[in-house]
Amino acid sequence: MKCGVVVFPGSNCDHDVYHVLGHLLQQEVTFLWHQQRELDGCELVVLPGGFAYGDYLRAGSMAALSPIMGAVRDHVAAGGLVLGICNGFQILLESGLLPGAMRRNRDLRFQCEDVYIKVERNDIPFTGRYCSEQILRMPIAHAEGSYASSPDSLDELESARRVVFRYVDAEGRRLDEHNVNGSARSIAGICNRDGNVVGMMPHPERCAEEMLGNSDGLNLFVGAVEAVAEPQRATL
Amino acid sequence: MKATVTVYPRSQVLDPQGKAICQALGRVGFDEVREVRAGKSFSIELGVEDEQQAHAALERMCKTLLANTVVEDYTIVLERGAQR
Numbered sequence: 624m625k626c627g628v629v630v631f632p633g634s635n636c637d638h639d640v641y642h643v644l645g646h647l648l649q650q651e652v653t654f655l656w657h658q659q660r661e662l663d664g665c666e667l668v669v670l671p672g673g674f675a676y677g678d679y680l681r682a683g684s685m686a687a688l689s690p691i692m693g694a695v696r697d698h699v700a701a702g703g704l705v706l707g708i709c710n711g712f713q714i715l716l717e718s719g720l721l722p723g724a725m726r727r728n729r730d731l732r733f734q735c736e737d738v739y740i741k742v743e744r745n746d747i748p749f750t751g752r753y754c755s756e757q758i759l760r761m762p763i764a765h766a767e768g769s770y771a772s773s774p775d776s777l778d779e780l781e782s783a784r785r786v787v788f789r790y791v792d793a794e795g796r797r798l799d800e801h802n803v804n805g806s807a808r809s810i811a812g813i814c815n816r817d818g819n820v821v822g823m824m825p826h827p828e829r830c831a832e833e834m835l836g837n838s839d840g841l842n843l844f845v846g847a848v849e850a851v852a853e854p855q856r857a858t859l
Numbered sequence: 860m861k862a863t864v865t866v867y868p869r870s871q872v873l874d875p876q877g878k879a880i881c882q883a884l885g886r887v888g889f890d891e892v893r894e895v896r897a898g899k900s901f902s903i904e905l906g907v908e909d910e911q912q913a914h915a916a917l918e919r920m921c922k923t924l925l926a927n928t929v930v931e932d933y934t935i936v937l938e939r940g941a942q943r
Contacts, residue, residue, distance in 0.1 A: 681927055688924065717927065724929035726868070731875050771872055771930050805873070 627665030670711030729805025748850030867898025
């Protein structure tokens with residue numbers, strides 16, 4: 624399967640994602656420059672973390688208007704898989720491919736630490752390798768990750784089961800002190816209606832091999848690769 | 860024509876930056892401060908003389924890029940006469 628990692632000026636997790644897909648999972652991977660208008664046949668597209676366009680104006684706002692996002696939009700409409708991690712999630716929100724917006728973290732600090740998240744649904748490609756309600760440990764590294772949306776939109780997300788990950792404690796309890804950035808309803812990741820687009824603030828690519836002391840994130844990529852390789856097994 | 864666009868967080872949206880500034884003002888003795896919303900301001904020069912045309916273009920700019928209307932409101936002030 625061919626995977627594409629989009630590179631914006633200021634992306635800094637692009638090589639980490641490349642390493643997971645190319646070296647650990649032995650997939651064909653290519654970098655896609657933000658000025659491109661085509662995805663070069665990639666079936667899985669990842670918008671990596673970083674500070675695209677220096678986070679000018681609002682994190683993700685300038686990147687959302689870059690030429691490649693037109694191709695990403697077409698890919699999504701055709702049912703293709705797109706994963707946005709951290710800054711990539713912010714870009715998906717700013718481009719309207721996922722609903723809501725990011726605010727500064729509740730404590731106004733850049734937060735870089737391990738958190739626990741709960742898998743709220745495992746019937747979409749990206750989480751198909753996890754168990755329902757599985758607790759994962761993943762690093763976060765962001766200053767603008769407090770998810771916000773209107774109450775109506777949040778209710779809609781919940782009723783359509785579009786919350787994919789929530790911040791919890793190690794036992795899976797949803798407590799305010801473990802809602803690390805003050806996100807609405809402890810939301811750490813959401814998907815679109817069809818489940819082919821996922822945005823998440825934690826970094827699965829930074830915890831995808833034992834050498835790093837944590838491989839909880841690997842199955843997210845395995846799930847996506849398997850869903851493309853064996854679409855009949857995917858539950859889309 | 861010149862315009863000033865101001866973007867600030869919606870009143871329903873938590874604004875931790877504004878809250879921190881509000882508390883800091885209280886700490887240095889400005890007890891009269893009740894609330895602070897921290898936003899951004901853009902000074903924009905347009906090659907357009909028609910006010911209606913300028914205002915329509917600025918509205919589109921706000922919705923497309925300058926503001927994220929999920930969490931932010933905006934105001935547009937043209938140099939000759941304020942509107943909206």
